Amino acid sequence: MLEAAQPGSSSAQPPRSAALPPPWDQSLLINVTFLKVLLWLVLLGLFVELEFGLAYFVLSLFYWMYVGTRGPEDKKKGEKSAYSVFNPGCEAIQGTLTAEQLERELQFRPLAGR
Structure with a gap:
């Protein structure tokens, strides 16, 4: 009878990603x-x-x-575009530099709510 491998044991294999051929x-x-x-x-x-x-x-x-x-047609369902004007509600992706953020950083103003 095979026993289930424990997380700390040497026989545990890492999960195989479905994306790798x-x-x-x-x-x-x-x-x-x-x-x-x-x-x-x-x-x-x-x-x-x-x-x-x-x-x-x-x-x-x-x-x-x-x-x-x-x-x-290659775009996945729910995937956002890098160009915010093509996203629903003109939503920007994470890490996008906005004009407001640039102004704040140039004028050394603190973030709102902090």
Whole structure:
């Protein structure tokens, strides 16, 4: 009969996060990413030889910016936008510097309620 592992025992395993893929999936991702970077470097070398290296590099940057952005359909339910005007009630996310806070800090006034 198996006994339940106690929190302080050495047989207790940390909880596995659901967001992390299995280890074999990570190695595949690393290999694919490595191959993509290698292909990009080879193509960069080819375009440098053809004297179009700068154009290839700049177009690659634009492509990476396009791929790195996500569309509105990828937004999770309840997720707030970094731009408060897109949030319900223009609610700002935590850590946003507001004009009132900046004024207070520049004039060395204490926070309201403290």
